[in-house]
Amino acid sequence: MHLTPQQRDHYKEQGFVVIPNLFDAARVTSMREHYMNRRAEGPKPGDTGGTTDYLDDPNHQFPRMINMHVWDELTQEWATDTNLLTVTEQLLEDTPVLLQTMLYFKPPGARGQALHQDEQYITIDPLIGAWVALDRSDEAVGRMVLIPYSHQNGVLNVEAADTAISFTNVQVVKPGDTEEVGIDMAPGDALFFDGKVIHGSYMNKTNDRWRRSFICHYMGEHSQRFEPDEGTHVSHLKK
Ligand SMILES: O=C(O)CCC(=O)C(=O)O
Incomplete structure (x- = not known):
């Protein structure tokens, strides 16, 4: 999959780009089925439904899974899909190395994830996230929200989030x-975003629609680990 100069420039300038139809409908259907089945098997390493002050959050029934590629062959295959890797390579301008996989279920009524930068979690730069929609993702279900150009300001400080949402x-x-922009996506579309771009999502306000997404993070072969400045890493949050 070859990117146009416009797509590459969009990523460089604004910190993200959406590539429509990266995965076809048959692949998306099998991914949804596969992960619902694996979720039904019971707890997996690293699961989280989020903070426990809102135990009625449906995320606790369908915790997000992490690093499935370590124990699930199909995830390894999907996370190293040729389209995903070739797009990532063109945006990183380096050979991609898979760091992390995640599956967000975000059932009806689920909380979102407060705005953050991925390099506040993973201290490697450059870093890129690839977020593949497995359901239609729009405002009602808590689509991805980004602040364009925000990757240009380095890694910023952290503060407490509102765990009600x-x-x-x-x-x-x-x-x-700064202005937040919501990204509407169809199943199979992929959003690629820089590890320093501010992003997150709000609640799934529907009572009947899921917002499942397959998320991979890659570094480049030449990316470097860095020491975070005081106050900029999630572990620096003042209690
Ligand atoms: O899917 C979401 O709501 C947030 C995902 C996210 O923050 C990420 O993939 O880094």
Whole structure:
């Protein structure tokens, strides 16, 4: 899959780009079925339904899975899909190395994830996230929200998040004068975003629609681990 100069420029300038139809409908259907079956098997290493102050959050019934590629062959295959890797390679301008896989179920009524930068979690730069929609993702279900150009300001400070709407308790201190943009996506579309771009999602406000997504994070072969500045890593959140 060859990117146009416009797609590459969009990523470089705004910190993200959406590639429609990266996975076809048959693949998306089998991924949804596969992960619902694996979820039904019971707990997996690293599961989280988020903070336990809102136990009625349906995320607790369908915790997000992490690093499935370590114990699930199909995840390894999907996370190293040729389209995913070739797009990532063109955006990173380096050979991609898979770091992390995740599956967010986000059932009806579930909390979202407060705005953050992935490099506040994973201290490697450059870093890229690939977020593949497995359901239609729009405002009602808590689509991905981004702040364009925010990757240009480095890794920012963290503060406490509102856990009534976020399953995580930490968020970025948002720079003033920034505008959030919601990204509507169809099943199979993929959003690629820079590890420093501010992003997150709000609640799934529907009572009958899921917002499942398959998420991979890659570094480049030449990416570097860095020491986070005081106050910028999620572990620095003041209790
Ligand atoms: O899917 C979401 O709601 C947030 C995902 C996210 O923050 C990520 O993939 O880094």
